[in-house]
Amino acid sequence: MNLARLEVFVNVCATGSFTRAADHLAITKSAASQHVAALERELGVQLLHRSTRRLTLTEAGTTLRDEARALLEQAQRLAERTRHQSAQLSGVLRLTSAEDTASWVAPVVAEYVRRHPGMHVEYRPSDRLLDLVAEGMDLSLRTTGRRDSSLRAVNLAVFDVWSVASPEYLHERGTPRRLADMASHAWIAFTPIPHPWTLQTRDGKESVRLQRTVSTSSTAGGRALALAGLGIYAAPRFVLEAEVAAGRLVRVLPNVKLPQVTLYAAWPGQGEPPKKTREFIELAKARRGSSF
Structure with a gap:
């Protein structure tokens, strides 16, 4: 069932007018009327008695109005929870780097967990180049190693080399x-x-x-x-x-x-990284000019 049509119907019921409902929803009166007519066709019942002076609900319309109002409120709460969860990251970030890079990576992990307490970081330092897909890893931080064509990568930092x-x-x-x-x-x-x-x-x-x-x-x-x-x-x-x-x-x-060396971040796939991965990458970039 189309939620947009239900929203128009509930607003028509609340205002008693297609015109006032259309104004409230910032649509045309014709569009409001078409939404309700489409809803009636979808359900196979008449929801409103229409006359030149007023609109009245049928028995089916009254039942639908009460149920639709509750459904729309539930949908609104669900949308708000989803937006909140999107803003507050949760889940697991699986990360790998060379063992000698751990001293540089560790402060980034600490800051990431501090900013996103709902996230758990599984950090696996290893001098072995892991297959990110096979190992289920989200992100790899490396200064050396063959670039895999199945991965996307971005430069994080450039380091001086000391002898x-x-x-x-x-x-x-x-x-x-x-x-x-x-x-x-x-x-x-x-x-x-x-x-x-x-x-x-x-x-x-x-x-x-x-x-x-x-x-x-x-x-x-x-x-x-x-x-x-x-x-x-x-x-x-x-x-x-x-x-x-x-x-x-x-x-x-x-x-x-x-000559300097470059630390880069690589993740599986060819698209943009998920938000949890992108947030870590941005913190790692900020690490260049800050000790947190």
């Missing part, structure tokens, strides 16, 4: 003073990057070919190897800054600007 080494390593091997000095140093390589790797400045004006001593498939592993004094290592700032602040690692060539 670091342990104080013990630098005491033993010396501290590089210029980029070319890196060629004679032990290098901790990142396995996904082809070897040998050419390290160049952000503007591309200087470069040096590096020789690996040891390699690792994770930035957390590279950080641990650097702490053990095995060589110089480069990674996004957020992976290294706590160790640098504590003095356990030392920045190498801090004035040399290395």
